Amino acid sequence: MPPTRTPAPSSSGSFEYRLQRTPVGVVMLDLARRITAVNAVAGRLLRLKGTDPIGADILAFHPPASRAKVRWLIDAAENATDGTAGMVVTTPMGSLVAKVTTLGDQGFCMMFHALGELPMGDAEPAERPHLLKLPVLRGGATELVEIADIVCLTAQGHYAEALTRAGTHLCPLALAELEKRVDPLTFVRVHRRHLVNLRHVRAAERVDGRWTLALSAGQGARIPVGRDKVELVRRLLAV
Structure with a gap:
């Protein structure tokens, strides 16, 4: 019986490898947009070390210039047909790709990763239509x-x-x-x-x-x- 071969690890330059290695921050919010849970990656990206974010307004952890954008992002998810929205926001650690999805009467789930952490290889981005x-x-x-x-x-x-x-x-x-x-x-x-x-x-x-x-x-x-x-x-x- 021929020996079983173990698949070679993915190249560090492949999309799959980068997908697995990209740290994703997760923040759970209630309907009043107060933090109810946060994972370690989000705590690091938002510089929450030494603070207790539970119960705090999510906007308190963003620079004043970014708060309107974060508020708009959550509003957009709340009003979207599929309950999701995404954009780039600025934090003390730099620019992040942020996505928000609604969780019904449980509130919201916000996920984000550092901009540039997840390149899409050689794929050409689809041309987006002109704004009306x-x-x-x-x-x-x-x-x-x-x-x-x-x-x-x-x-x-x-x-x-x-x-x-x-x-x-x-x-x-x-x-x-x-x-x-x-x-x-x-x-x-x-x-x-x-x-x-x-x-x-x-x-x-x-x-x-x-x-x-x-x-x-x-x-x-x-x-x-x-x-x-x-x-x-x-x-x-x-x-």
């Missing part, structure tokens, strides 16, 4: 704004600030993500921090060798044009 509306945070709720009404999108850390004729609003999506989800023929990255809807550009001006775009909202807000984007902008606006 933009989610913005206002008064603790998520509102949807028509994409055509967006004048400019500006990077604000892991979020984006959306400018409309009605004012500015915080969007829970990063500018890099938004750039992939809007029509590239209308929205142009004219600067590393600004994505402009060219339909709302009122004027293009050159002062002291630097180009700026005057917008139709924000009291005539002016957006700088990056040096590497000048030719593209001039070509698109015929100036």
Whole structure:
């Protein structure tokens, strides 16, 4: 009888290997979004050592700038048809991929792992459809704004600030993500921090060798044009 061979261990570069090795943090929340249980990985990622998180609001363990995003994530899961939602959030340990699922009247389960821990190999990500509306945070709720009404999108850390004729609003999506989800023929990255809807550009001006775009909202807000984007902008606006 031939000897039985033991399968060779997975290559450290394979997706299966990384899947098994990726530490996943788990936090259980009640309906009031207070922590009821937390595993060791979550405790390490959220730096809970020396504290008793049970009964505490989950938002207390995130930086102030990230709390609106975490609140939006839980709200999104609560209102989703399948009861799940996910996004990238910032913690004291860096950026995390977070997912939330509802547990009926038991509350919520939040799971997360460090960004970059789980690469997908050579698989090409599926192209995501263009956004029809933009989610913005206002008064603790998520509102949807028509994409055509967006004048400019500006990077604000892991979020984006959306400018409309009605004012500015915080969007829970990063500018890099938004750039992939809007029509590239209308929205142009004219600067590393600004994505402009060219339909709302009122004027293009050159002062002291630097180009700026005057917008139709924000009291005539002016957006700088990056040096590497000048030719593209001039070509698109015929100036």
